[in-house]
Amino acid sequence: MNVMTERSHELRTLRDQLWAAVTRRDEHGAVDVVFTALENGMEAENALLDLIAPVQAKVGSEWAANRLTVAQEHAASAITERVIAALAHRPAARPTPRLGRVTVACVDQEWHVLPARLLAEVLTLRGWQVDFLGAQVPTPHLIAHLHSSGADAVALSSTLPTRLPAAHAAISACKAVGVPVLAGGAAFGPDGRYARRLGANAWAADARSGAQQLADGIPMHSLTEGRQQFDDLPHLADQEYTLVARAQGQLVKQVLAHLEERIPAMASYTDQQRERTAEDIAHIVEFLAGSLYVDDDDLFTTFMTWTAGILSARRVPARSLDPALDALATELKDFPRATRLLNRAQLALDGAITTTGRHPGAFA
Structure with a gap:
């Protein structure tokens, strides 16, 4: 050996x-x-x-x-x-800081803290002065901290793509006060595509590459060159994201009503079953809104096929997602981009189910 x-x-x-x-x-x-x-x-x-x-x-x-x-x-x-x-x-894990100062934080509403914590610890081990702010840091609080701390860079972490609008606000605010942003976490896509779209100065796939980029120096220009502002996402002008995001609660109620008409068995659901169904629908609407924000079909289709895998592992037919998508399509029939996303998701589910009998990402 x-x-x-x-x-x-x-x-x-x-x-x-x-x-x-x-x-x-x-x-x-x-x-x-x-x-x-x-x-x-x-x-x-x-x-x-x-x-x-x-x-x-x-x-x-x-x-x-x-x-x-x-x-x-x-x-x-x-x-x-x-x-x-x-x-x-x-x-032995707390060497004397010899490099610059980095603030590490999760974006507002992001409670998956482990990736950010790992980066903070790695940076500390490598000799950075690290301010670790933890989970769910509101952007105004983050900016107030930057004003008082003199950070050389900010590392922003997000795991859930539904937090991308909050990440965009944080990235733009940090850059506005002259602090470059390193973005990381699954929310930004496996190739960092959403970090680029939202104007981050750098993106890292993991803690090691993030630490190396900080050591090399994060430039103030964005990954896409030029200054990125909210109006640099021209698709938002159609207001689809805003309208869907504001109507999330109402959409969940409307989809539930559609399902009750279409699935008679729901009449005998317990309160717990109804609550869980509403939560599942809310997640679908949240991811639809996030996909509208960045105008990316893959974000929504990946979530839906992942959800199909989760259901399959729990012996719930993936086809149970079809009525929810149909109901959303009915409610959002006047929204062209939302309609496109829902159609693409349905095609992705059909392909996964037809080819394998279950979502290919299912674990059981």
């Missing part, structure tokens, strides 16, 4: 041990796994990104596959956060 193969085997073993600890809700055991790895020579950055992060990603995929309940997923995620905190509080 060569050195690389041996290290790969050791890492897989450590991940298995950490996975076992977090899923049996053994916080102390999880900390012991990580600290033992550090004592055996693993670098703290590698523990964060090559050990802890993949295990947390598995927590998410196992929930999607319906092999972890929501409560189990939350418990495992909470332990992961505490393991990171324990690692961060080790004296």
Whole structure:
């Protein structure tokens, strides 16, 4: 066994041990796994990104596959956060800052904090002075902090694409006060397309590349060159995003009414079942609004096929999405872009279901 193969085997073993600890809700055991790895020579950055992060990603995929309940997923995620905190509080993990100052924050309404936390810890390990503001940071509060802190750059994180309008506001506000923005997180697309569209100065796919870009220096011009403002999204002039976003609650009620007419079995739904159905419809409307904001079909179709996979894993027919899309199409028949998005999503679902019998991204 060569050195690389041996290290790969050791890492897989450590991940298995950490996975076992977090899923049996053994916080102390999880900390012991990580600290033992550090004592055996693993670098703290590698523990964060090559050990802890993949295990947390598995927590998410196992929930999607319906092999972890929501409560189990939350418990495992909470332990992961505490393991990171324990690692961060080790004296050896807090080198004297020798580089610049970076503010790391999640955009307003974004509560998925782990990606931002990982970046903050990596930057600290590399010698940056980091102001970590955490989840759901309102843009006015972020800007007030920048005025008082003298940050050299802002790293903005967002996981949910439905937060892209908030991310756009934050990016524009930071640039307006002269602070360049590094965007990161799944919300900005796997290739950073939405970071470019919303005028970020840089985009990073992960914490390592983000740290490297900050070390290299973030330019003040945007990824698309030139100054990006809200009116540089010309498609917003049709007001479709604004009207759909403002009418989300009403749209959910209207779609529910359509479904009750079309699906007689809904008459016997419990309050909990009706509430869950309303939540699912609300997510669809939210993603439709987000797709209208950036005018990107892929955002909505990807969400709908992912949702089909989630339903399939829970033994719910993916075809149950059809009536909701039909109802939305009826309500939004006078909205050309929304109609296009709904049609594209329906075609994507038809293709996935016809080809495989389930969404190809389904885990079970």
